Amino acid sequence: MSFYEDTLIAKQDLQKSELQKIKDKYSEIIENNSGKVIKIEEWGLLNLARKIKKYKKAFYIHYKFEGNKETLNEINKKIKIDSSIIRHLVVKYKNLDMKNEYFKKEK
């Protein structure tokens, strides 16, 4: 078992309920495939630096979780089919740092 971070980029034209569904769906996938969700961060609607698949803005969802090869395979499979997710990135870590949150809303 090792630690991972996964950042999903979802379409701009989604409603709040649909975003919540996506969030629940992937946390369930992780839990069902011998993984464990440690933290979920929502970065909200951000401007993309350049256009990705004709979208200028996107919703960011960030997972911190513990898992193995099976969990990663399952996530990659599901994301390939999912049309509402434009792009994602998985990064492996030895230790997760839980202190810093770079995308906290300042209001």
Next chain:
Amino acid sequence: MKRKGKKFQKKGSNSLNKLSLFQKAEGRFGRSCPFSLKNAPVIDYKNISLLKKYISENDKILSSKITSVSNGKQKKLTKEIKKAKILGLI
């Protein structure tokens, strides 16, 4: 003496703010690596405000000759910048 001290501080801050090929030679050479100090900032693809310092206006990565980042840290920097570019953050 006081005046001299003030002037020196201003120069230092200016050279750090704009890192580019065309900066004065004072700021370029003889500086130590900013990531090898104590309490140095963590290089991470989520820390965009830090990564943006080491990118040119055209989104190219600045060489370590200009920024005086050490060899190992420069390798880490480029990896993290590329991750941020994949996610469309930079």
